[in-house]
Amino acid sequence: MLSSNLKLKSLTSEDLSAILELDQACFGGLWTLEGYQRELDSPNSDLLGIFAPHSSKTLLGMGCFWSILEEAHITIVAVHPQYQRQGLGQALIYALLKTASDRNLELATLEVRASNEAAISLYQKFGFKTAGRRRRYYQDNGEDALILWLSDLQQPSFMEKLQHWHNMIEAQLQKSAWQLI
Known part of the structure; x- marks a missing residue:
């Protein structure tokens, strides 16, 4: 099976x-x-994308975080529905956390719909813990948001985790015939 570059x-x-x-x-x-x-113009915002040059949809996924003091506040993680469950979300979370660590940020936080079990599971793979709940956070249906938190982005043990995640993500992407270049 030939792999496609990402x-x-x-x-x-x-x-x-x-x-x-x-x-x-x-x-x-x-x-x-x-x-x-505004996100693209802001020096406090990092907006990353995953591209597949030979795909009909060239932008397959994106992630964004805001740098607020020592925190990376993740605002968006999106993978095109046709490409979900192939490791692209993991690659985005990894890239956001690595970028946050490279920017000397100390922790990462985000909100996620309480019912979004797939996203919660993804974030937990990277060590995010539930820190609280925002009642009726989502305006479209009044659903609660869970506040997830990950600390110690500047600790030596986090650098080891980044390497472990990098290897894990490469293996996951290969199963779906992707290769990160």
Whole structure:
């Protein structure tokens, strides 16, 4: 089985139409073009994308976090529905955490729908723990959000975890015929 190459990179204004298309496919239009442009322009925001050069959908996934003091607040993790359950979400979480660590941030946090078991399981793979609950957080249906937290991004043990996750993700991607370049 031939593997297809994946490329992970920071997103730019040139990617805006692909970003909006992915947002629509995953969230039904969560953020606007102006909202994404603000993220791209902000020095406190990191917006990363996974691309497959030979795919009909070139932007397969994206993730974003805001740097707030010593915290990486993860705001978006999205993988196109056609490409879910292939390790791309893991690659995005890894890339976000590595970028946060490289920026000398000490912890990561995010909110996730309490019913989103697949996402919660993904975050727990990376050591996120439930720190609390935001009641009726989501405006579309009043669902609660769980607040997940991961600390010690600057500890030597976290660097070891990053290497372990990198190896785990490469193996998972290979099972789905992907190769990160």
